[in-house]
Amino acid sequence: MLQAVCPRHGKKVDDGVMKVLLVGRIDNGQLDQTSVQSFYQLGQESSVVDLFITLESDWSFSLPQSVLDGLCSVLVGEVAEVGAVSPEDLSSAIEGLAKEYDLVVAGKGHLMDQVMARCAASLGREPLLGITKIIDKNTLQYQAYNNTILKTVYSEAVPKIITIAPGVGVVDGAGDLADVRAENPKIKLIARTGRAGLATIKASHGNGSGDDNFAGAQIIIGCGAGVDSTASLGLAKELAKVLGAALGASKMTVDAGYLPASALIGQSGKAVSPKVYLALGVSGSMHHLGAVQGADIIIAVNMDSEAPIIKMSDYSLIGDVSEIVPKLTALLKDWDNHHGY
Numbered sequence: 001m002l003q004a005v006c007p008r009h010g011k012k013v014d015d016g017v018m019k020v021l022l023v024g025r026i027d028n029g030q031l032d033q034t035s036v037q038s039f040y041q042l043g044q045e046s047s048v049v050d051l052f053i054t055l056e057s058d059w060s061f062s063l064p065q066s067v068l069d070g071l072c073s074v075l076v077g078e079v080a081e082v083g084a085v086s087p088e089d090l091s092s093a094i095e096g097l098a099k100e101y102d103l104v105v106a107g108k109g110h111l112m113d114q115v116m117a118r119c120a121a122s123l124g125r126e127p128l129l130g131i132t133k134i135i136d137k138n139t140l141q142y143q144a145y146n147n148t149i150l151k152t153v154y155s156e157a158v159p160k161i162i163t164i165a166p167g168v169g170v171v172d173g174a175g176d177l178a179d180v181r182a183e184n185p186k187i188k189l190i191a192r193t194g195r196a197g198l199a200t201i202k203a204s205h206g207n208g209s210g211d212d213n214f215a216g217a218q219i220i221i222g223c224g225a226g227v228d229s230t231a232s233l234g235l236a237k238e239l240a241k242v243l244g245a246a247l248g249a250s251k252m253t254v255d256a257g258y259l260p261a262s263a264l265i266g267q268s269g270k271a272v273s274p275k276v277y278l279a280l281g282v283s284g285s286m287h288h289l290g291a292v293q294g295a296d297i298i299i300a301v302n303m304d305s306e307a308p309i310i311k312m313s314d315y316s317l318i319g320d321v322s323e324i325v326p327k328l329t330a331l332l333k334d335w336d337n338h339h340g341y
C-alpha cells in the first residue's frame, strides 16, 4: 500500500516500523532541547517520525540538521492569535492527528505533561509520563519509586501517549543548526490553533485556482502535460471546484505557463500527502512521483496504459483527459444533487 511508505525514507511502515508524532516546542526560534532529546530517544532506524509544532506568524525556526534529516514531515499548527497556546488548544490539535500514529511523544515538562494527559484522557488512553526508554512500540520503560526501580510497561494500545523523561537520549551538543522556512518541502500547515478556540484540525479545501499551497488539502488534482490547453485546464478547474480540491502541476504544465510555479509538485516543487491524488495526464516521472507517494490513494487519468504512473496508481482511467474529466465532473454534480452536499 502506498500510504504505508514514508515518502522521504522509503521505510515500510508495516514492517514493525513505529509511526511517531513528536510534539515539539519552539523556544526562541529553536526546537527546544527536551524535544531534541526525545527525538534521539526514538531510535530513528525503526521509526518514521513527524514533528508537530506550533508557530506564530513567521514560519521559520531552527533545529539540528540531524533532526531535520531524520524527520518525515514537519506539521505546523499556526497560532491564530499571538501569545502562548493553551494546553487545551494544543491537546485538541494533537488529538486530531494522534490516530495516525503508534506513539505520540513529547519531552516531559509541566506543559507537555498536562497536554499529553488531556489528550490521553480524550482518547481513552492512559498517559505514560516520564518514560526513560522505548524498547519497541509496545514496550516502554520508566523509573519508579524515586528512580530506584526500573519498570517495564507492555501495552498494545494504539496510539500511546507518552512524555520522555529529561536527560534521556542526551545529545553531544546540538550539531549544526538548520534553518527551516515555510518553503521547505517537509513543512505542512495542518491547523490553526490558538486561544480563540480554532484548534480543530481541518483539511483546508482548495479553490481550484492552482495557487493553493496544498497544506491540509485532502484532494489534490495534479495537472500534467496531458492538460495541454486552456480548455482542458478549465475542465480540471471545474472538477477541482466540485471536489473542493487543490490544483497542482507537473513541471511541464508550469513550464507551459498553465499553472503557477507555486503549484509545482515534485522534486523541484512541493511534496504532498493528500487523501487522494488525482493525476490528469501526468506520466509519472521519478521527479514527480517521489513527491506524491504520501497520498493515501492515487488515481491516474492517462491515455497511455503503460505510463509509469499507472503502475503506481490505486485506480486508473485510461482515456483522454478532455473526455474523462467532464464525465467525472457531471457524475459528481449529479451525486451532490441527489445527496444534498
Ligand SMILES: Cc1cc2nc3c(=O)[nH]c(=O)nc-3n(C[C@H](O)[C@H](O)[C@H](O)COP(=O)(O)OP(=O)(O)OC[C@H]3O[C@@H](n4cnc5c(N)ncnc54)[C@H](O)[C@@H]3O)c2cc1C
Residues within 6 Å of the ligand: 223, 224, 225, 226, 227, 249, 250, 251, 252, 253, 264, 265, 266, 267, 268, 269, 270, 280, 281, 282, 283, 284, 285, 286, 287, 288, 301, 302, 303, 304, 307, 319, 320, 321, 322
Ligand atoms: C532536476 C529535475 C527536477 C525536476 N523536477 C520536477 C518536479 O519537481 N516536478 C515535475 O513534475 N517534474 C520535474 N522534472 C521533470 C520530470 O522529469 C518530467 O519531465 C515531468 O514530470 C513530466 O511531466 P508530465 O508527466 O506532465 O509530462 P509527460 O512526461 O510529457 O507526460 C504526459 C502524460 O500525459 C499523457 N497524456 C497526454 N495527453 C493526454 C490526454 N489528452 N489525456 C490523457 N493523458 C494524456 C501521456 O500519455 C503522458 O503519460 C524535473 C526534471 C529534472 C531533470
